[in-house]
Structures are given as C-alpha cells and as structure tokens.
Amino acid sequence: MHTKKIKIYIKKIKIYIKKIKEILFLNSLNNLLTILLISTIFILFLQSFSWFIFNSKWSVVTTNIPLFAFGTFPEGQRWRPIIWIISLLLISLLSIIPPKWKWLRKNLLITWIGMIPLGIFLLYGGLGLQSVMSRNFGGLTLTIFLTICSSIFALPIGIGLAFCRQSSLFVVKKLSSIYIDSMRAVPLIAVLFFGQLMIPLFLPLGLEIDRVWRAIFAFTLFVSAYIAEDIRGGLQAIPNTQIESAKSLGLNQLQIIRFILIPQSLQIALPALTNQAIGLFQNTSLMSILGLVELLGIGRSILANPKFIGQYIEVYIWLASVYWMICMILALMAKYLEKRLKIA
Numbered sequence: 001m002h003t004k005k006i007k008i009y010i011k012k013i014k015i016y017i018k019k020i021k022e023i024l025f026l027n028s029l030n031n032l033l034t035i036l037l038i039s040t041i042f043i044l045f046l047q048s049f050s051w052f053i054f055n056s057k058w059s060v061v062t063t064n065i066p067l068f069a070f071g072t073f074p075e076g077q078r079w080r081p082i083i084w085i086i087s088l089l090l091i092s093l094l095s096i097i098p099p100k101w102k103w104l105r106k107n108l109l110i111t112w113i114g115m116i117p118l119g120i121f122l123l124y125g126g127l128g129l130q131s132v133m134s135r136n137f138g139g140l141t142l143t144i145f146l147t148i149c150s151s152i153f154a155l156p157i158g159i160g161l162a163f164c165r166q167s168s169l170f171v172v173k174k175l176s177s178i179y180i181d182s183m184r185a186v187p188l189i190a191v192l193f194f195g196q197l198m199i200p201l202f203l204p205l206g207l208e209i210d211r212v213w214r215a216i217f218a219f220t221l222f223v224s225a226y227i228a229e230d231i232r233g234g235l236q237a238i239p240n241t242q243i244e245s246a247k248s249l250g251l252n253q254l255q256i257i258r259f260i261l262i263p264q265s266l267q268i269a270l271p272a273l274t275n276q277a278i279g280l281f282q283n284t285s286l287m288s289i290l291g292l293v294e295l296l297g298i299g300r301s302i303l304a305n306p307k308f309i310g311q312y313i314e315v316y317i318w319l320a321s322v323y324w325m326i327c328m329i330l331a332l333m334a335k336y337l338e339k340r341l342k343i344a
Contacts, residue, residue: 060311061318064302068322071138071293073123077130080122081141088115088148092329096336116149134212138293140322142212146294147281150219154280155273157220158227159262165232176228183225189286191222196290215287223280230272234265267341274334278327285323295319 061068070078091111123145125131137145164176183191195218199209209217238261246256266273288297299315302308308315 056314057311058314060302060308060314064298067302068139068295068298068318070141071298072136073138073141074130074132074136077125077132080125080129084115084119084122085141085144087118088144091115092333096333096340113152116152119145119148134210137212139298140295142292143281143284143294145212146215146219146284146287147277149216150223150280151277153216153220154223154227157224159231161224161228162231162235162265163257163261165228166235180225180228183222184229186222188222188283189289191218192286192290194218195221211292215290215292219280219283223276226276227273230269230276231265233272234268235261237268238264267338270334270338270341274331277334278330281326281330282323295322 066075066078070081073081091108095108095112121127121129123132123137123141124134161176161180164172165180167173167176192215195214196211199214199217203209242260242264243256246260251259284294285296287294288300291297293301296319299319303312303315
C-alpha cells in the first residue's frame with residue numbers, strides 16, 4: 001500500500017518537474033526573444049538618430065519651406081493664404097471650445113461655410129487684391145483648400161442622399177442607391193481622372209472650369225457617397241419612438257428632420273465622418289499624378305531639381321510628418337467635439 005502511494009507521489013513529482021521545465025524553457029525563450037527585439041529596436045534607433053543628426057541633409061526642407069507651404073504663390077501676396085489658414089485654425093478652436101458669444105455659437109456652421117468665399121477671395125484675388133491664377137496654388141495651401149471645399153460641399157449632399165435612400169418614393173430611393181453604390185464601386189483615381197480629363201469634353205466651346213474646381217467637384221462626388229452611408233447608419237440608430245413622439249407633438253416632417261434626425265445622426269456618425277475627412281485630406285495627394293502641385297506634388301517637383309536629387313528620405317519624412325500632424329489635429333478636434341456633444 002505504501003509502495004503504491006510512493007509511486008503515485010513520484011509520478012506527480014515528475015509531472016510537476018516536467019511542467020516547471022516547460023515553463024522555464026518558455027520563459028527563457030520569451031526573455032531571449034524580448035532581448036533580441038529590444039536590441040534590434042535600440043540599434044535601429046541609434047542608426048536613425050545618427051543619420052538624422054550627422055548624415056541627413058535637411059537643407060532640402062529648410063530652403064523650400066515657403067514652396068511646401070504656398071507653392072508658387074506670389075511672394076509678396078503670401079500673407080493672403082496665411083490669413084486664411086489662421087482663420088481656419090481659429091474657427092477650429094471655436095468649434096472645440098464653445099465661444100462666450102451666443103450669436104457666434106449659433107452661427108458656427110455659417111462661419112465654416114463662409115471660409116469658402118473667404119478662401120476664394122484671398123487666394124484668387126479681385127475686389128482690390130491682385131489676381132492670382134490657380135496654377136500658382138500649391139503646397140499645403142492647395143491641399144487644405146481642396147479638403148475644406150470638398151468636405152463642406154460633400155456633407156450636405158451626403159445628408160440629402162442618405163434621406164433619399166430612406167425615402168418612401170421608389171424612384172428617389174432607387175436613383176440615390178444607384179448613385180451611392182456606383183461611386184463606392186469606382187476607385188477614387190478613376191473619378192479624379194474623369195474630373196480632370198472628361199469634364200472639359202462635355203462643356204460647350206468657350207466654357208472652361210478651373211482645374212482646382214474640377215478636382216473639388218470630383219472629390220465631392222466621391223466623398224458624398226461615403227458620407228451618405230455614414231449618415232444612413234446614424235439614422236438607423238435613432239429609435240422610431242422618437243419620430244412617433246415628435247409627430248404626436250405636432251412636428252411636421254421637415255421639423256423632425258431638422259431638429260431630431262440630422263443632429264442625432266451627425267453625432268452618431270461623427271467618428272465615421274472624421275475618418276472621411278482624414279481620408280480626404282490624405283487622398284488629395286493623388287492630385288500630384290494629375291498635375292496639381294499640392295503638398296506631395298511640391299515634394300516631387302523639388303526632388304526633380306538637380307540640386308536635391310537623391311534626398312528622397314528627408315523630403316518624404318518631412319511630408320509624412322506634416323500629414324501626420326494635420327491628421328492628428330483633425331482626430332483630436334473630432335475627439336473633443338464628440339465629448340462636448342455627449343455632455344450637451
């Protein structure tokens with residue numbers, strides 16, 4: 001009897017020893033892999049830091065900062081895009097932090113829409129300002145102009161398409177569905193090619209649309225389809241009991257849409273709309289393929305200069321940093337706005 005118990009204990013001890021060996025082996029393997037990974041990261045960091053400080057040639061960036069910011073905008077008139085960009089930053093700040101003035105708080109949307117005519121006036125000139133051709137637009141100024149105009153135009157179109165897709169009228173519902181599904185099935189670059197190359201063929205002789213506005217038109221058509229689906233998702237999240245309650249209180253259909261459906265659907269779809277804004281900002285880089293020298297196009301034109309040939313890493317690190325910084329600003333704006341709307 002005692003012999004059997006001893007054998008059972010010995011067997012258990014062997015099992016425990018085996019498990020301990022497996023654990024120790026796994027831990028040692030994990031520790032080894034961790035050390036190797038940390039060492040690799042440390043070596044790469046040292047090499048990158050050494051290249052950044054001693055071997056990189058950042059003169060390609062520092063000497064071309066005005067070109068990255070304004071393109072070939074006339075040097076004496078660069079205060080105009082600066083004023084416009086500062087105005088956008090102030091409006092963005094007011095959108096996050098509620099202003100004390102009630103009239104400004106109520107008219108923030110109108111102020112945002114007003115940024116388009118202000119940008120057109122400052123960039124194109126006229127009414128006392130020197131006229132500037134759109135071919136002189138470039139760099140970050142053109143990128144922001146394309147993003148702001150396309151976003152503001154696409155949002156109301158997307159909201160309208162979302163409501164049309166939920167309409168009880170068969171024709172309206174079907175046409176909006178066909179448009180949305182068609183746009184979502186086509187690559188953005190194809191839409192941009194259509195805007196730049198095909199639209200002029202359909203225009204009557206003597207009528208010409210600016211290349212910048214053709215790009216804005218193409219971006220608006222494309223992004224509005226995606227915004228429509230985001231808004232439709234927000235509309236579907238609103239319970240029908242709210243609509244029935246509003247009808248029982250005597251609100252008509254337009255009042256229900258204005259005061260109940262649109263505010264709540266925008267709040268629900270805000271994260272998705274933020275993704276659309278960030279994606280639109282990044283996708284403006286595709287215009288460099290079609291001849292508009294936005295931020296990436298400026299980088300490519302600088303690298304074509306014999307003086308800076310071969311300095312690709314510095315230029316693309318700089319461009320990536322600019323894109324990252326602005327996308328982070330957009331994401332933080334949306335985050336604070338979302339918190340504010342939830343509190344409200």
